[in-house]
Amino acid sequence: MKVLSVTSECAPLVKTGGLADVAGALPAALAPLGIEMRTLLPGYPAVMKAIASGTEVWTGADPVTGTPARLLAAQAAGLDLMVYDAPDHFARDGNIYLGPDGRDWPDNPERYAAFCRVAEGICDGMAGDWRPDLIHCHDWQAALAPYFLDGATPSLLTIHNIAFHGLAPEGKIEAMGLDRADFHREGFEFWGRVSALKAGLLYASKLNTVSETYAAELMRPEFGMGMDGVLRGRAEDLTGILNGIDTAAWDPETDPAITPYKSPKGKAKNKRALQDAMGLPTDAEGPLCVVVSRLTEQKGLDMLADALPALLEGGGQLALLGSGDAHLEHRFHGLAKDRNVAVRIGYDEPLSHRMIAGGDAILVPSRFEPCGLTQLYGLRYGTIPLVALTGGLADTVIPASPAALARKVATGLQFHPVNTDALSLALTRLCDLYAREEIWNQMTRNAMSQPVGWDTSAAAYAAIYKDLVGAA
Ligand code: ADP
Ligand code: GLC
Numbered sequence: 001m002k003v004l005s006v007t008s009e010c011a012p013l014v015k016t017g018g019l020a021d022v023a024g025a026l027p028a029a030l031a032p033l034g035i036e037m038r039t040l041l042p043g044y045p046a047v048m049k050a051i052a053s054g055t056e057v058w059t060g061a062d063p064v065t066g067t068p069a070r071l072l073a074a075q076a077a078g079l080d081l082m083v084y085d086a087p088d089h090f091a092r093d094g095n096i097y098l099g100p101d102g103r104d105w106p107d108n109p110e111r112y113a114a115f116c117r118v119a120e121g122i123c124d125g126m127a128g129d130w131r132p133d134l135i136h137c138h139d140w141q142a143a144l145a146p147y148f149l150d151g152a153t154p155s156l157l158t159i160h161n162i163a164f165h166g167l168a169p170e171g172k173i174e175a176m177g178l179d180r181a182d183f184h185r186e187g188f189e190f191w192g193r194v195s196a197l198k199a200g201l202l203y204a205s206k207l208n209t210v211s212e213t214y215a216a217e218l219m220r221p222e223f224g225m226g227m228d229g230v231l232r233g234r235a236e237d238l239t240g241i242l243n244g245i246d247t248a249a250w251d252p253e254t255d256p257a258i259t260p261y262k263s264p265k266g267k268a269k270n271k272r273a274l275q276d277a278m279g280l281p282t283d284a285e286g287p288l289c290v291v292v293s294r295l296t297e298q299k300g301l302d303m304l305a306d307a308l309p310a311l312l313e314g315g316g317q318l319a320l321l322g323s324g325d326a327h328l329e330h331r332f333h334g335l336a337k338d339r340n341v342a343v344r345i346g347y348d349e350p351l352s353h354r355m356i357a358g359g360d361a362i363l364v365p366s367r368f369e370p371c372g373l374t375q376l377y378g379l380r381y382g383t384i385p386l387v388a389l390t391g392g393l394a395d396t397v398i399p400a401s402p403a404a405l406a407r408k409v410a411t412g413l414q415f416h417p418v419n420t421d422a423l424s425l426a427l428t429r430l431c432d433l434y435a436r437e438e439i440w441n442q443m444t445r446n447a448m449s450q451p452v453g454w455d456t457s458a459a460a461y462a463a464i465y466k467d468l469v470g471a472a
Contacts, residue, residue: 001465003030004082004132005039006119008112008141011246012077014046014096017294018243018373019138019160022210025246026136026461027079029454033462036080038130040122042115043072043085044096050076051083057127062086063177064114071118071126082127084118109168112196113176116144123153133469134205136461140166143200147188148177150203154468156461157204159197161370162218162225163298166196190226201230205468207238210371211392215240223368241461242395243371244454245380250353252381252448257353264382264444267357274358277351278319278342286315287434289427290359290383292352292374295324295332300365300388303420305331307365310424312340314431318363321355323347359383361430365415365423369393376452379411382444386430388423389416398446400429405439411447 009015011024027037041047054074062069069086084090089111092099099105118126119135119142134154137145143166146155173180173194183189188199201207209215217223219232231238248254252261259269274290275282289311293299301322311318317340320332329345336343344351356362362378364387371392375385379396387393393414400410413433415426434440 001035001134001469002130002132003035003037003465004119004122004135005037005138006116006135006142006145007039007138008042008115009096010039010041010079013041013050013079014044016096018371021246021373022160022243023138024077024079025244025454026458029244029458030462033458035462035465037136038080038082038132040082040084040115040119042090042096042111043083043087044090045093047076047081047083048085048091051081054081054083057082058121062088062114063117064110064175065089071122073127073130082122084115086114089114109166109172109194109196110175112141112166113144113178116142116148117177119145120148123149134465134472136465137200137204140164140195140197140200143196143204144176144178145200146204147199147202151205154205154472155203156206156208156464156468157200159201159207159209159218159370162197162223162227163368164197165190165225165227168194168196170194198227198230201227201234205237205471206464207231207234208241208464209238210241210243211395212240212242213394214368214370214391217368217391239460239464241457242392243373243376244457245373245376245452247380247453250356250377250380252357255353255357257350258357261357264441264448267360267382267444270354270358271360272358274319274354275317277354278344280317280319280342281339284315284317284340285435286311286317286431287360287384288317288319288358289361289363289386289430290355291318291320291322291363292355293320293322293364295322295328297325298366298368300367300418301328302331303418303423304363304365305335306420307424307427308335308341310427311431312338314428316427316431316434317341319355319359320344321346321348321351356381356383360434361386364388364393365418366390366393367418372396375412379447379450380452382448384430384440384443384447385412386426387412387414388418389414390418396452400433400443408442409446410443411450412443
């Protein structure tokens with residue numbers, strides 16, 4: 001079966017978040033199941049550099065700008081790529097979505113509409129003989145592809161994050177190549193504007209999101225961000241499939257960024273190294289907690305800043321790596337004045353590995369979390385996740401309830417409701433559990449033996465693909 005994955009980011013070539021990891025891992029996870037996946041990516045500078053030499057399979061004019069554009073077939077980082085090289089849209093340095101002022105590029109709607117037209121074109125023979133049996137689209141950036149295809153090729157749309165709607169002013173309808181007749185409540189109109197995501201939610205043959213709990217949450221107004229009604233209307237076509245992680249890139253036994261280890265005992269060296277690197281004292285009695293995250297409202301780190309005294313009073317330490325909202329960066333810089341708090345603002349892949357290996361616990365206090373990957377890294381590295389009870393965090397951590405501890409199955413801690421008080425209590429409890437060595441060691445062993453790879457979920461995607469192609 002031939003599948004075109006349509007995505008605006010893909011690790012290791014270009015990444016702003018977990019979407020890239022998932023798009024990067026799926027092709028290899030699906031190959032053993034007889035699925036040949038090619039990945040369509042925009043020709044950003046990083047992608048063009050990585051493919052160096054590609055084969056031109058199409059040249060012509062971009063549907064939005066009318067300027068020269070090309071479609072290239074290429075291989076890089078073990079991925080079979082189709083790259084849409086349209087310099088007017090994608091030859092821009094810096095963050096792929098944001099201009100130098102830190103705001104969305106004003107022409108994002110047109111950029112990704114043009115990209116989606118290319119996905120449609122590939123289904124229609126633009127790449128010669130290679131035509132997909134179905135397309136698998138990710139988030140709003142790819143969500144117009146099912147609209148343009150209008151059922152001609154079956155499609156699956158994966159929602160990684162409902163917070164991003166791909167909104168555009170009504171005046172862009174024609175520039176984006178959309179049909180004004182569909183600008184109404186049952187179409188792609190969303191409160192007076194165009195929503196690329198909504199078009200995908202309505203037109204994709206099937207929908208999924210990245211955990212079962214988030215799939216259920218999405219249909220409720222508290223989490224649906226205005227799309228809950230649309231999703232309730234498509235409840236029969238919406239499933240939750242948990243993300244896996246790349247267990248080769250995230251393997252404590254072979255990870256080149258750390259001192260490798262097989263059992264939780266091996267973490268001690270990594271903890272010491274991390275404390276030294278971050279300038280943290282090595283005599284703290286409590287757990288060293290780590291955070292690796294975008295600093296945004298979603299991730300709930302303002303609550304962590306408020307709850308921090310509970311951790312410090314319990315003898316714990318905090319090491320945070322992240323970047324994002326300026327006010328959160330500023331807040332954590334201020335907190336780092338405490339000798340047991342260390343903060344690195346920035347994006348640093350090797351350091352992220354050292355943090356996950358060296359931490360005793362990883363904190364993920366998100367207000368909502370479609371899946372979340374860092375708690376999965378934590379499990380694999382025996383770094384106990386303390387998470388909010390929401391979305392994929394609820395589905396991947398077995399909380400240390402008295403019953404779970406008695407049965408020796410607990411892998412982490414969860415707090416609920418998702419607020420500062422509950423987080424403070426959970427941090428105090430974390431410190432208590434850390435002090436009970438036998439229980440803590442049991443939990444780290446449990447964590448390390450949890451399956452966090454792609455096997456089960458790849459099979460679930462393959463089953464959807466088969467349904468879609470069978471039904472077409
Ligand atoms: P989201 O996609 O919402 O940001 P995920 O947990 O799914 O959340 O994925 C985040 C990914 O980005 C993980 O691979 C995480 O390790 C990585 N990441 C986030 N912030 C940083 C950072 N500052 N440095 C290195 N990696 C980071
Ligand atoms: C999104 C979500 C995150 C998820 C990732 C990959 O960015 O915020 O929870 O793990 O996509 O699906």
